[in-house]
Amino acid sequence: MVSNSDFSWKIVTGGAGGVGKTTFLFRYLTNQFVANTALTVGVQLHSHTVERNGKKIAMIIWDLGGQDRFRFLQDSYVRGAAAGMICFDISNIGTMLQIKDWVGMYRKSGSPAMPILLVGTKLDIADEEAQKQAEKEATSLVKELDLTGYIATSSRWGKNVEEAINSLIDVLLVHKLGGNGAQGTTSVIN
Ligand SMILES: Nc1nc2c(ncn2[C@@H]2O[C@H](COP(=O)(O)OP(=O)(O)OP(=O)(O)O)[C@@H](O)[C@H]2O)c(=O)[nH]1
Ligand SMILES: [Mg+2]
Numbered sequence: 001m002v003s004n005s006d007f008s009w010k011i012v013t014g015g016a017g018g019v020g021k022t023t024f025l026f027r028y029l030t031n032q033f034v035a036n037t038a039l040t041v042g043v044q045l046h047s048h049t050v051e052r053n054g055k056k057i058a059m060i061i062w063d064l065g066g067q068d069r070f071r072f073l074q075d076s077y078v079r080g081a082a083a084g085m086i087c088f089d090i091s092n093i094g095t096m097l098q099i100k101d102w103v104g105m106y107r108k109s110g111s112p113a114m115p116i117l118l119v120g121t122k123l124d125i126a127d128e129e130a131q132k133q134a135e136k137e138a139t140s141l142v143k144e145l146d147l148t149g150y151i152a153t154s155s156r157w158g159k160n161v162e163e164a165i166n167s168l169i170d171v172l173l174v175h176k177l178g179g180n181g182a183q184g185t186t187s188v189i190n
Pocket of ligand 1: 016017018019020022024036039064065123153156
């Protein structure tokens with residue numbers, strides 16, 4: 001329970017509509033791929049506790065619906081977040097166009113120094129060309145916007161889903177424990 005944990009963190013998940021945020025979180029929480037998720041209306045919360053490097057971490061993960069019509073709600077949901085993910089669809093590079101807006105919103109409504117991980121989704125249906133382009137653009141956004149890193153994932157395959165969240169946890173542990181929390185455990189491309 002939250003009261004027994006060493007840390008209690010709010011993690012927000014954003015990105016364009018339909019990129020696979022809900023599916024990603026479902027894969028993380030249940031290790032299943034659900035192909036028929038409904039679009040997220042407003043926001044959905046999940047609570048999850050993990051043990052990492054001997055620390056018990058209670059997370060509330062907020063799944064922010066990506067449709068533009070929910071955007072007006074979302075800055076209030078980002079308040080108090082310890083870290084955030086921004087997802088885009090590797091097979092639909094146009095979904096990268098919103099990344100800067102999401103970063104701006106996180107930094108303004110969350111905190112200016114909040115760790116933000118860029119998560120590419122649907123690796124399983126992206127051709128090699130799209131994968132290369134996504135990685136190139138993501139790497140330059142990571143530098144330009146001072147993000148934590150980029151990781152390419154597939155919820156269908158279950159590839160890099162847990163690794164993505166663990167890497168954010170590791171960054172937060174390093175912040176909280178002053179560098180002793182997570183040495184050598186991060187798997188994010190930076
Ligand atoms: N092939 C493939 N399809 C995926 C993957 N992840 C999600 N999808 C599909 O993409 C569609 C949208 O997924 P959602 O998880 O609902 O997307 P979302 O980002 O939560 O969308 P909003 O709630 O509208 O913001 C669904 O049909 C999913 O099955 C993946 O890793 N691979
Ligand atoms: Mg959703």
